[in-house]
Amino acid sequence: MNIIVLSLIVLGVLGCLASVVLFLVARKFNVEEDPRIDLVEEALPSANCGGCGFAGCRNFAEACVNADSLDNLNCPVGGTSTMTKVGEILGLTANATDPMVAVVRCNGSHKNCQRTNTYDGAKSCAIANSLYIGETDCSFGCLGFGDCVTACLFDAIHINPETGLPEVDEDKCTACGTCVKACPKGIIELRKKGPKNRRIFVSCMNKDKDGIARKACSVACIGCGKCVKECQFDAITIENNLAYIDFTKCRLCRKCVDVCPTGSIHELNFPPRKKQEAVPETEEIKTIKIEDLSESND
Amino acid sequence: MKTFKIGGVHPQENKLSAGSKIQKVALPTQAIIPLDQHLGAPATPIVAVGDTVKVGQLIATATGFISANIHASVSGKVTKIDTFVDAWGKRSPAITIDVEGDEWADDIITSKEINRICKLSKEEIITKIKKAGIVGLGGACFPTHIKLTPPPGKTAEVLIINAVECEPYLTCDHQLMMEHGEEIFIGISILMKALGVQKTIVGIENNKKDAIDYFQKLANRHFGIEVVSLKTCYPQGGEKQLIDALIGRQVPSGALPIEVGAVVQNVATTFAVYEAIQKNKPLIERVMTVTGKNVKNPGNFAIRFGTPLTAVVEMAGGIPENTGKIIGGGPMMGRAHMTIDVPASKRTSGLLFMTKEESVRKEPQNCIRCAKCISACPMGLEPYLLMSLSERGMYEELEKNGIMDCIECGCCLFSCPSYRPLLDYVRQGKATVGNIIRARNAKK
Numbered sequence: 081m082n083i084i085v086l087s088l089i090v091l092g093v094l095g096c097l098a099s100v101v102l103f104l105v106a107r108k109f110n111v112e113e114d115p116r117i118d119l120v121e122e123a124l125p126s127a128n129c130g131g132c133g134f135a136g137c138r139n140f141a142e143a144c145v146n147a148d149s150l151d152n153l154n155c156p157v158g159g160t161s162t163m164t165k166v167g168e169i170l171g172l173t174a175n176a177t178d179p180m181v182a183v184v185r186c187n188g189s190h191k192n193c194q195r196t197n198t199y200d201g202a203k204s205c206a207i208a209n210s211l212y213i214g215e216t217d218c219s220f221g222c223l224g225f226g227d228c229v230t231a232c233l234f235d236a237i238h239i240n241p242e243t244g245l246p247e248v249d250e251d252k253c254t255a256c257g258t259c260v261k262a263c264p265k266g267i268i269e270l271r272k273k274g275p276k277n278r279r280i281f282v283s284c285m286n287k288d289k290d291g292i293a294r295k296a297c298s299v300a301c302i303g304c305g306k307c308v309k310e311c312q313f314d315a316i317t318i319e320n321n322l323a324y325i326d327f328t329k330c331r332l333c334r335k336c337v338d339v340c341p342t343g344s345i346h347e348l349n350f351p352p353r354k355k356q357e358a359v360p361e362t363e364e365i366k367t368i369k370i371e372d373l374s375e376s377n378d
Numbered sequence: 379m380k381t382f383k384i385g386g387v388h389p390q391e392n393k394l395s396a397g398s399k400i401q402k403v404a405l406p407t408q409a410i411i412p413l414d415q416h417l418g419a420p421a422t423p424i425v426a427v428g429d430t431v432k433v434g435q436l437i438a439t440a441t442g443f444i445s446a447n448i449h450a451s452v453s454g455k456v457t458k459i460d461t462f463v464d465a466w467g468k469r470s471p472a473i474t475i476d477v478e479g480d481e482w483a484d485d486i487i488t489s490k491e492i493n494r495i496c497k498l499s500k501e502e503i504i505t506k507i508k509k510a511g512i513v514g515l516g517g518a519c520f521p522t523h524i525k526l527t528p529p530p531g532k533t534a535e536v537l538i539i540n541a542v543e544c545e546p547y548l549t550c551d552h553q554l555m556m557e558h559g560e561e562i563f564i565g566i567s568i569l570m571k572a573l574g575v576q577k578t579i580v581g582i583e584n585n586k587k588d589a590i591d592y593f594q595k596l597a598n599r600h601f602g603i604e605v606v607s608l609k610t611c612y613p614q615g616g617e618k619q620l621i622d623a624l625i626g627r628q629v630p631s632g633a634l635p636i637e638v639g640a641v642v643q644n645v646a647t648t649f650a651v652y653e654a655i656q657k658n659k660p661l662i663e664r665v666m667t668v669t670g671k672n673v674k675n676p677g678n679f680a681i682r683f684g685t686p687l688t689a690v691v692e693m694a695g696g697i698p699e700n701t702g703k704i705i706g707g708g709p710m711m712g713r714a715h716m717t718i719d720v721p722a723s724k725r726t727s728g729l730l731f732m733t734k735e736e737s738v739r740k741e742p743q744n745c746i747r748c749a750k751c752i753s754a755c756p757m758g759l760e761p762y763l764l765m766s767l768s769e770r771g772m773y774e775e776l777e778k779n780g781i782m783d784c785i786e787c788g789c790c791l792f793s794c795p796s797y798r799p800l801l802d803y804v805r806q807g808k809a810t811v812g813n814i815i816r817a818r819n820a821k822k
Contacts, residue, residue: 196716200738200739201739201799201802202742202799202802202803204802204803204806207799207803207805207806210805210806210809211466212467212468212713212716213466213467213468213716214467217467219467219469
């Protein structure tokens with residue numbers, strides 16, 4: 081009985097002493113932190129993807145609190161709604177940003193782009209790229225070993241075994257840009273998601289001349305310039321035999337899609353057109369979703 | 379018997395083409411001479427389309443410090459200065475010459491007579507070697523004149539001649555030694571004069587008994603040249619391994635052989651030096667091996683740079699059936715080709731045709747921590763660790779674990795019982811860390 085009472089008293093006294101010490105230490109070494117950091121962090125999506133350019137959501141929250149304006153700060157995952165919330169907490173105005181999405185600019189599927197050799201080294205795009213151009217004759221196209229898949233933190237990009245090309249899940253993609261950095265060929269680009277997810281882009285990165293590009297891949301951009309002439313909004317430029325559509329200028333009129341002789345310009349999530357006979361080559365592309373991108377245009 | 383101390387493996391030697399006489403490859407109708415035939419920046423062309431060139435005429439000059447001159451290896455008309463697709467599908471600059479006859483530049487001595495007397499001074503020799511565009515023919519293609527000019531404060535004590543040829547299958551150096559031994563010894567004395575050294579050691583592996591005997595006989599007639607027979611072990615031809623095996627000195631991490639007073643030159647380079655100094659003939663051709671278990675006539679061929687490899691393969695009996703992979707170089711360090719419709723260059727030491735069965739890489743299994751890669755690594759690294767770090771992109775850790783010391787010999791991959799792609803990842807990691815270090819140094 082005595083022992084129990086004694087141990088209770090000793091432990092009680094020790095507990096009290098410890099609490100006093102802890103209290104004093106906590107007071108002494110207290111770090112004054114802006115309470116808004118916690119609030120901002122709560123408003124952020126906690127994806128910790130690094131898409132904003134900071135080490136994580138907390139780091140980004142600190143940067144937001146310390147910043148004078150939110151001009152250069154943007155959470156690609158949360159988008160405008162999150163940034164507006166952050167702005168409300170901090171009493172700053174957030175710029176409205178267009179939601180973005182990762183776009184794979186290569187259509188060199190097994191069908192469109194002949195495989196000329198087999199690679200049996202380590203299954204990594206970075207390694208294959210340092211050794212040679214890849215399994216096809218196109219030195220700009222997708223290698224298909226899935227460095228982007230490994231890099232994605234949101235399970236939003238996958239290789240389609242039928243085409244050998246990566247496909248982006250629009251709902252899951254947060255436009256953090258990790259896959260863009262992971263791709264050694266620089267094929268993936270972040271583009272404006274567009275109204276109703278509608279987008280038009282050149283699905284090719286081949287900078288070779290006409291003949292060489294065509295020989296390597298049946299759906300390569302040959303830099304013919306027809307789309308440039310057709311575009312009324314000055315959105316298309318050609319550099320090194322390759323067309324590029326500026327998504328900030330593009331008005332989604334789809335005229336370039338019609339004139340492209342190789343079908344390398346893709347339109348996504350558009351409703352089917354009325355006059356189907358008029359443009360038979362691009363017929364299939366009109367209705368496709370991103371999943372069957374590469375099967376278009378045989 | 380001497381060999382290097384740490385690591386190493388002994389793959390099947392398969393020297394199928396040993397003893398086969400060096401055959402000359404016929405001149406092509408069109409030669410594509412790559413401008414990137416050496417370590418460092420590609421050379422700058424100095425001829426224009428339409429110019430007529432003679433064999434041995436300078437057509438491109440070295441760009442920057444680490445670079446080398448390039449000479450016309452055929453005579454004829456320059457038709458294109460453009461790019462060509464190399465064996466790995468990449469485009470690189472080249473000069474195309476349509477061959478007309480075989481007219482040599484006037485100052486080149488074409489007779490086979492051996493010229494023993496060299497009256498040039500040290501500086502004159504080095505300048506002449508630089509002009510002749512000579513690079514190390516062992517594989518790395520490092521410009522020879524840079525190796526012969528030690529940085530201030532460093533002196534060379536000993537010249538080491540690399541006659542090891544440790545790669546399985548390759549026999550071009552061996553055959554060159556048997557056919558041009560005397561010229562090689564004159565080349566060695568020229569190099570000794572250029573470096574101002576009194577001692578030379580020639581290292582030959584003991585799987586080339588005839589070459590050891592022949593060279594020992596020749597060495598008796600030359601002062602200061604010693605021939606040492608080495609135990610056959612891969613990668614003895616690596617500079618650092620060879621220095622360790624022959625003089626027992628270890629080159630510190632990140633340093634060049636000159637740090638321990640040694641300069642290493644390949645035996646084929648030595649022959650090129652002889653030709654450049656005594657015959658005024660720049661580096662326009664080399665000996666290469668075409669081999670493989672199914673090749674009809676495996677052999678050694680003297681090929682002018684720019685000649686398509688298809689020509690030499692034709693001489694060896696064409697592409698054998700059941701070919702799974704065509705390797706440029708030896709099986710250990712060589713790289714698989716996409717095509718053989720590419721020109722020969724200073725880098726081309728061999729073509730190896732592997733059968734489908736030989737060339738299949740087995741499915742990688744998990745690492746069983748057996749440490750075979752560690753005991754095989756001649757640089758004392760831990761390849762399994764380097765691979766995991768590289769896979770995870772931990773580049774700072776990679777640097778701390780000495781990835782820049784890796785010589786990419788492939789012993790780890792060869793010894794792994796789980797067939798893990800160790801070298802693939804280590805090489806990738808090394809390249810990335812190298813870029814990071816260069817960027818850091820550039821900032822300073």
